Amino acid sequence: MKKVAIEKTLNNVRRYLESKDCSVELLDESNKESQSALNRFDAIVVTGLDSNLMGMQDIMTGTKVIDASGKTEGEIYDEVLRAADLKKGKNNFH
Numbered sequence: 001m002k003k004v005a006i007e008k009t010l011n012n013v014r015r016y017l018e019s020k021d022c023s024v025e026l027l028d029e030s031n032k033e034s035q036s037a038l039n040r041f042d043a044i045v046v047t048g049l050d051s052n053l054m055g056m057q058d059i060m061t062g063t064k065v066i067d068a069s070g071k072t073e074g075e076i077y078d079e080v081l082r083a084a085d086l087k088k089g090k091n092n093f094h
Contacts, residue, residue: 002084005038005063006045013045016073022080038063042084045076062087 002022006014014024027044038044041063048069064083068076 002042002080003040004043004045004080005041007047009047010045010068013068013073013076017045017077017080020077022077042087043080045080 002017004017004022004024005027006017006024008026008028014026017024025041027046039062043064043066045066045068048067064079064086066076066079066083071079
């Protein structure tokens with residue numbers, strides 16, 4: 001099961017990902033600033049309204065941040081799958 005963190009304003013994307021058997025958690029104060037908290041996700045989905053949303057671009061993380069602006073739920077899901085595959089591949093080399 002893919003683990004995804006998502007902004008709370010992306011309810012339609014959250015429901016779509018959950019229908020595709022993804023585990024979805026909302027980004028909040030407890031996980032947005034912690035590298036270890038963010039690294040447990042396969043992907044992080046943000047609205048893209050702010051190019052440095054929640055300061056996440058300042059945090060070094062191995063988790064792919066997906067900008068949802070202008071994308072369909074299916075396109076976002078495809079990016080989540082690619083991100084999860086890449087992350088799994090990186091973890092196999094350690």
